[in-house]
Amino acid sequence: MSDEDHGQTEYGWRSSRILIISTACLALFTETLLYGFVVPILPYMLEVRLHIDPSQTQSITSALLSVHGFATLILTPLIAAAADKTPNRKIPLIISLVVCLGGTVLVAFTPTLWAIYLGRILQGVSGSAAWIICLAMLTDNAGPGRVGRVMGLSMSVVMTGTVAGPTVAGALLEWMGYWPAWSVPIGIILINIAGRLITEEPQKPPPSPPRTEEDVENAETSPLLSGSDSECSAETFSQDKDTCLPAPSSFYWVMLRDCRVLASISTTTVNSIIIAGFNATLPVHLRAIFNWGSFTVGMMFLLIRIPTIVFGPFMGMLRDHVGLRYPTALGWLLLTPLIFCLGIPSGPEHHGKEFFVTCIACIGLGSTLIQGAGVLHTITILRDVELKQPQIFGRQGGLSRVFAINEVSFNAGLMFGPLLAGGLTEAIGYSYMNIILAVICFANAVFVFYFFEKGISQSEK
Template identity: 65%
Template sequence: MLETRLNQDPDLTQRTTSGLLSVHGFATLILTPLVAIAADKTPSRKTPLIIALIVCLGGTILVALTPNLWSIYVGRILQGVSGSAAWIICLAMLTDSAKEGQVGRMMGISMSVVLSGTVGGPSVAGGLLQWAGYWPAWSVPIGLILINIVARIVTKDLPKPSAISTPPSRSGISTDGQDLSGERDVETAETSPLLSQSANAHDAPCEDKDDPQNAEVSFYYEMLGDCRILSSISTTILFSILIAGFNTTLPVHLRTIFNWGPSDVGIMFLLLRVPAIILGPLMGWARDHIGLRYPTTIGWALLAPLMLCLAIPTGPENHGKAFYITCLTCTGFVTTLVQGAGVLHTITILKDIESRRPYIFGPNGGMSRVFAINEVAFNAGLMLGPLLSGMLSEAVGYFSMSLTLASICLANAVFVWSFFERGIAQSKNLK
């Protein structure tokens, strides 16, 4: 697009491409929280979703037309903001409609679908561009967005779950104390153990409060003041840092130690991502049944030595290639333990707070803003990952970079172990 349609100097292509990618992430960081607040203020999720899809369609068409460079920047901003808005609204809809004990599995399925698009999208686009031409390649995303708009128009709107909470029952307590139900009624037993914990961590219980309709406070002040939320954010941002770090350093590193080209590097990326596509639903089911604390902690603990192992091979001698491929495949499987855990844990904390203090985040709750927190964290990691990994790799070497990331993974395992389990002891006593 830059060189053929705009006749830009090829020497400027890398710089311009980096700028287009950065402005997408920057716009998402700034505007996603505002979009989420607006989504939570509206009584329906259907209308803001349709608006987001229409804006995304306009941004995509603007980028495809490529009349000038500034239009591409504007189109990328529209794509980023509207795409993030559609993402958080759809996740909120999935959570609202999920049955008790099935949010983890539904999230796992959705993540598998997303990863399939992430892995398959560039391949489909590249093939169509090469074999059919420019506009046939763009017809796929434009057509998919149009189908989505029509589907949302004809789909019946689901009412948002009420922020009102009634006394919790004990039928849905998970073994790890994590409420992953997504049930519209927030009175699941899962909230029961968290009530006792939260009463110590925050204000007095709901019955000691004034009228809950007058209790609405700043959502981000309340949520970000909770260490459990911070542990969720650390999991989300560190996962995206690792993904972005692989994207930045893997091609150069593999070319240096094994002299591998683009096709070989592409296969390595498949080894990283395909396990998550296959195991996503299974991991979601496991989280619904055993909770989040144990698999997430184990995942971060295992990633620490794997990051070091990936930096050990220095050449094809002594089975270096086989060792590297094995370690990278294991990394792909282990990342399924931590992927999406931050989002699910944040949902748990939201339900805890709303069950204890109804209407604190407004009559429609704060579900969209929960996903906005994780969306901002993920995009922050995508921006920090290339900077951190790239600078460390150049300044101190690939092994030292891997050692630094391994240390961060290990520290996050301790953080998760400390704060993902809040309220478990009380839940066991209740049983």
Template identity: 45%
Template sequence: MEKPLPVGYRWRSSRSFIVFTVTVALFAETFLYGFLVPILSYMIEVRLGIDPSETQRYMTTLLSMHGFLGIVAAPIIAHFADKTPNRKIPLLLALGGCFVGTGLVASTLNVAALFVGRTMQAIAGCAAWVVGHAMLTDHIDADNLGKTLGLAMTFVTAGIISGPTVAGAMLELFGYWAAWSVPLVVLAVDIVARLIMLEPDRSSPVPAATQDETTGLLSDDSEGQPTHGDAASTSTSTTLADASSPRHFYQIMLSDGRVLAGLANTLLMSSIFSGFEATLPLHLRDVFHWGSLPTGMMFFCLQIPSFFLSAAAGWMRDRQGLRNPTALGWFTLAPLLWLLGVPGDDKFPWASADTNGKPIFVTTMLGFGLFSMLVRGAGSLQVTWVVKEKQTKDPLIFGPHGGSSRAFSIVEMAFGTGSMIGPLIAGSLSETVGYYYSTTVFAITCLALSVVTYKLFDSKTAKPARPADSNA
């Protein structure tokens, strides 16, 4: 007797609802990550009673450890996620870890609780990113992948924008616990969407030729020699085992220059933004005497252009490719990064806090947010195109369930590395030689990466090649 389908199966398992569920999950994770930034100094100095001279060190450590834990956790999470036919359970586990971690961070019972909560948030957030992006890759065809990831990035940007903005405003207007009530509502919406979702089967189909080869043939051999079918079946099983091994996957992917360039793009973008998060609150407090609300608005200026234009950027990538827009983006961001360090620096009296410093800084932040849409997500999209290209040529190259989770694990590792070194580099440079030289170092790196991107990225949409005809 055929098992009846669950209530609402059609819409609960539809591509649109899966995309919605994943984007809500990504929004929740980025919202929670950014939410902490403008109120972290308050938590350290007021709730924990730590001397303000130690604030930068604690902020740098807490933000950097998020990236470090992502590097460690991503390949482990991806390995098991690619062996799991249904990705819903890993998403729910990620939510549970995030909920508990958020509670510990908000409580600020002591320094240990803050670090333990941050650890749980980092691992859970890593799981949500790896599994969520893998779900999008599994259910979206290559021709529409850029547009879909662009839509997802709109939600991600919404989380990045609203997190610091809401945190700063709620803390200043309504108080500490009123501010933390907002993430609880976001998590509630997230868990409801994940419980409703039904994920259809995603197993990679075994090509007909492979199935024919593995069909056992009857043999009259009285000596019990292995049949041709037995040998083929054993060979195929060995091939599948090799394809599923982590070493096999990483050897293939990391030997492709396009993948390395994509990871470099992700690492630098993550480094820049995490560097902003670690240094901007204190820099703006010291230079312009701004509190949490205007600081939160600066993060809003940084993100708002991408919120409106990410989907358009994804559409453009599907049709024009990645090379030219991304290389142009890095080239344009270099002078903008340099200019961000000018206001308030003694070498530029025309841009002091009392003259033109504030309007220059705000305008530059908006410009940086506008042109950063050309590079945001470009690295992960390049890696995804490579995976889809290789899996179209050989559906079992990365095992029966594909390699989407592992692909995004290396992207997450690059992102985590950037999240770790960004605050370390920006924070240490700001403390030792000044904020101006900190932004100048990142500006020079942007120029170098624009050249690398132009040489290695796909010049046009990387549509996966068709599998070779067996009769050719």
């Protein structure tokens, strides 16, 4: 019996791969649901529960959505470094879920405005920790040759949470009331905690020495290549440069100097800016021009996200055949006129509602070409670098730090998106704000076209 089978037998069904993957996916779903859940409810919370002047709703909404991204932007690299050193991820994930529960309860009770800010910060920090821990759990428990399928499943779950947040919140608030709406995320978090208490990760066997002919050959020649640096460990040895590079710092130094990685970061960041910008401006804008309530606003968010859930697997097949460059550049190019047109309707006359809904639906379709492209491209670049310089980022590689780079990029967009979209809407109007976002999309299309890889790297095949 192998070590892995022995570990699974020791705990029985509690350490089954399916259960561990399911609890990780549920945690990812919960964290993405919570970010957008508050969006349709915020006007009610601010104006009815806290009696704040409606003229301040837009600016406060933008600030509350930004503080979520700001907290995660600062702490994500520290959380990623700590997660890499944690042998068992059960306790850290439980702690993050408990913190998330506290932040959600604080936001839901809405005692004061500063308490909502504190609750959003707690949600952001716990969400970032859960995201990194869960991705590591999925990678560890996927099994040989199944990482891609498991990660694809997790991304579908994440997008479902993104869609469900504002949609479910808007519908429950309008149909059932304030507290029935908040009971849903609080109940899901409690289920998360219970599920994580039940599961037990199997004991991992100690890493074995290199066994293949190539590994043995590399191990025998490494001291000769490094010369006087022969005492360097395998985790710090760079074969091409004949130097000892500290793995934690050299990863960011090597990767962030590559324009291809910067293009990946740009794609992830701008995409999250648009998502967060819509979250910050659509509820107030649609109430002002069409007098739409929380349910209809929630349906607009559903219309944006549902194409990614439906067509996501087909997009994966397309990327496998033609690579990432052309679909991603085309996606940004299509979003340019669509986001520009989104700002044209100024009222219910002249079929403004129909035109607006059509633009939203087309933006959702165009976004399928962009979703996930940034992280996939960064992983492709990582594999190319590690193929040319084996163990440059340590024996375990740099995959977890790739997740950290993209998490920071996405959270930067979550922080700046509401400030940019909300600030521009208040300063120059909703239509001109959309023009600026359209220009950013066009610039990103050019950046992606010049720096994204044409196809899949050899190491990914």
